[in-house]
Amino acid sequence: MQDHQGSRNGGGSRPSPAAVGVDGGSARTNTLVSARGVSKTYTAANRQPVLALSDVDLDVAQGEIVALIGPSGCGKSTLLRMIAGLDNDYDGELSWTRAPRPGKDIGFVFQEPALLPWRTVERNVSMGLEAQRDRSAEGKARVRNLLELVGLTEFARSFPKELSGGMRQRAAIARALAYDPQILLMDEPFGALDAITRDRLHDDLLRIWEQTHKTIVLVTHSVEEATYLADRVAVMSARPGRIKAVHQVPLDRDRTPEARRLPQFAEFSGMLRQELQ
Amino acid sequence: MSGDTSTALREPVPAPPRPRPTGRPRPAAVRITLGVLAAAAYLAVVIAGWSVYVRVADVPVYLLPPPGEVWDAARDLIGNGQLWPNLGFTARNIALGFVGGTLIGTLLGWLLWSSRWARELLAPYIVLLQAAPKIAVAPLLVLWFGLSQTSQLVLILLLAFFPMMTAMLLGLRDVPADVATLGRLLHLSRWQYLRTIQLPAAVPALLAGAKVAVIDSMTGAFLAEYLSAQKGLGYLMVLGNTSNDTPLLIAAVVITVLVGLAGFGLVSLAERRLLRWNR
Numbered sequence: 065m066q067d068h069q070g071s072r073n074g075g076g077s078r079p080s081p082a083a084v085g086v087d088g089g090s091a092r093t094n095t096l097v098s099a100r101g102v103s104k105t106y107t108a109a110n111r112q113p114v115l116a117l118s119d120v121d122l123d124v125a126q127g128e129i130v131a132l133i134g135p136s137g138c139g140k141s142t143l144l145r146m147i148a149g150l151d152n153d154y155d156g157e158l159s160w161t162r163a164p165r166p167g168k169d170i171g172f173v174f175q176e177p178a179l180l181p182w183r184t185v186e187r188n189v190s191m192g193l194e195a196q197r198d199r200s201a202e203g204k205a206r207v208r209n210l211l212e213l214v215g216l217t218e219f220a221r222s223f224p225k226e227l228s229g230g231m232r233q234r235a236a237i238a239r240a241l242a243y244d245p246q247i248l249l250m251d252e253p254f255g256a257l258d259a260i261t262r263d264r265l266h267d268d269l270l271r272i273w274e275q276t277h278k279t280i281v282l283v284t285h286s287v288e289e290a291t292y293l294a295d296r297v298a299v300m301s302a303r304p305g306r307i308k309a310v311h312q313v314p315l316d317r318d319r320t321p322e323a324r325r326l327p328q329f330a331e332f333s334g335m336l337r338q339e340l341q
Numbered sequence: 342m343s344g345d346t347s348t349a350l351r352e353p354v355p356a357p358p359r360p361r362p363t364g365r366p367r368p369a370a371v372r373i374t375l376g377v378l379a380a381a382a383y384l385a386v387v388i389a390g391w392s393v394y395v396r397v398a399d400v401p402v403y404l405l406p407p408p409g410e411v412w413d414a415a416r417d418l419i420g421n422g423q424l425w426p427n428l429g430f431t432a433r434n435i436a437l438g439f440v441g442g443t444l445i446g447t448l449l450g451w452l453l454w455s456s457r458w459a460r461e462l463l464a465p466y467i468v469l470l471q472a473a474p475k476i477a478v479a480p481l482l483v484l485w486f487g488l489s490q491t492s493q494l495v496l497i498l499l500l501a502f503f504p505m506m507t508a509m510l511l512g513l514r515d516v517p518a519d520v521a522t523l524g525r526l527l528h529l530s531r532w533q534y535l536r537t538i539q540l541p542a543a544v545p546a547l548l549a550g551a552k553v554a555v556i557d558s559m560t561g562a563f564l565a566e567y568l569s570a571q572k573g574l575g576y577l578m579v580l581g582n583t584s585n586d587t588p589l590l591i592a593a594v595v596i597t598v599l600v601g602l603a604g605f606g607l608v609s610l611a612e613r614r615l616l617r618w619n620r
């Protein structure tokens with residue numbers, strides 16, 4: 065746990081030259097949010113205390129994609145909700161370089177799209193702007209651009225019911241980004257989708273990142289998803305939830321589906337899988 | 342809801358073709374014509390059966406007059422100018438009671454949902470009030486408010502608010518946990534959350550409640566007029582009853598049913614408009 069900085073390149077992965085530049089000192093200097101000794105105890109229904117997170121340290125740098133991976137129940141959602149400011153009842157410290165403004169700086173994507181069925185796609189996506197009474201031209205342009213980016217321009221005036229599962233989740237991602245938050249938090253966002261749709265959405269997300277360079281924390285239980293999308297992967301262990309190790313992904317940031325066939329892809333995801341056992 | 346329509350008006354006409362759900366869409370005109378035809382056929386069968394039964398079984402007029410006499414009684418009501426004032430009076434009472442009951446019920450539902458205090462303080466009394474038979478409450482209302490329109494409206498409100506309150510409570514529970522979380526993430530104020538998330542989410546339940554409430558409002562209106570009024574459709578029924586004018590009584594009942602159908606139809610129409618996203 066304490067040595068997670070040492071293990072960020074551990075596990076036998078060989079960082080490619082391109083990845084090395086993002087690693088180490090440079091990533092540390094522009095930290096956006098860092099958790100120090102964060103612990104969380106829930107009180108279960110039978111009044112027994114449940115230690116969900118124990119002494120978690122994690123840094124998330126500006127503009128990087130961090131994957132949180134671990135067995136079910138290890139506290140991934142709990143940690144994500146803390147970062148989102150949805151849960152302020154914990155021990156330890158969560159510090160931001162720039163404190164998130166309420167309602168403006170946290171983009172969140174759930175496992176289910178959670179769209180409002182009575183609103184069109186466009187009006188779902190602009191929910192955040194509407195909440196802030198932001199009628200600016202930039203806001204409108206951002207909504208248009210995001211719809212374009214996730215391929216929903218034609219469906220801007222459709223209702224969620226008229227979309228496929230993948231399209232709905234794309235709309236949910238666009239909604240989370242429409243108010244230009246500092247950070248995008250995603251809790252198993254592709255978990256409910258079929259494999260083909262999931263792969264497409266992976267590429268959509270990478271495309272969105274290219275354009276926006278958003279900081280993204282992605283919870284997943286798929287080692288391939290973590291490998292394909294993330295700059296760094298934090299592996300968690302269950303009961304109590306801890307961060308076992310943080311690994312740098314040995315792939316270029318510029319990823320295409322071919323990356324999935326590279327030997328270091330298989331090697332790295334294999335290593336992650338082993339670490340999860 | 343209200344927000345939806347206003348923005349819909351503000352937004353420009355959509356350029357891209359809107360994809361429609363596939364299926365076998367039946368044109369509205371055809372659907373309505375079919376519905377009307379079916380209703381007419383049904384009505385014809387009932388009237389024919391009624392007419393045959395009265396003739397074959399030789400039922401005395403004071404028990405069940407043939408359809409023709411009821412028809413004449415209804416035409417008399419229109420002819421001697423009795424129908425419209427009485428119908429208008431009842432319809433206005435129903436409308437006022439329904440709208441008032443809907444507002445009070447929706448508000449109470451939200452209050453009970455949002456405040457534990459309100460829940461613990463009010464819930465037992467509300468249930469108690471509902472458990473009491475309204476026929477028993479009605480004379481008390483007349484006693485307190487006199488033979489006035491006030492006592493009639495109070496009775497209608499008493500009947501109409503409950504289904505709306507229950508519907509609101511049900512509807513508010515229909516907000517999915519993730520959507521509630523979204524409301525917190527977007528830092529919605531209580532009012533914004535109610536307006537943009539809770540109310541629209543509760544609309545399907547509220548409409549189901551409104552169908553009950555509109556019928557209950559009518560029941561309240563007739564009950565009130567039956568007990569106290571000098572006016573209204575309920576009064577016409579009393580008149581038919583006391584003057585042994587069975588055709589008049591039945592005509593009043595038929596008109597009452599028509600009013601009920603109209604109220605129900607209006608709510609269904611509202612449902613079709615408000616739940617477009619659900620089809």
Ligand SMILES: Nc1ncnc2c1ncn2[C@@H]1O[C@H](COP(=O)(O)OP(=O)(O)O)[C@@H](O)[C@H]1O
Pocket residue numbers: 106107108109114116134135136137138139140141142143
């Ligand atoms: N509201 C809660 N009350 C009690 N225990 C909870 C609550 N939420 C989560 N937990 C417990 O905390 C642990 C971590 O949960 P969670 O963060 O949802 O895990 P994950 O997202 O990694 O599957 C689990 O053991 C879970 O049972």
Ligand SMILES: [Mg+2]
Pocket residue numbers: 140141142251
């Ligand atoms: Mg989870």
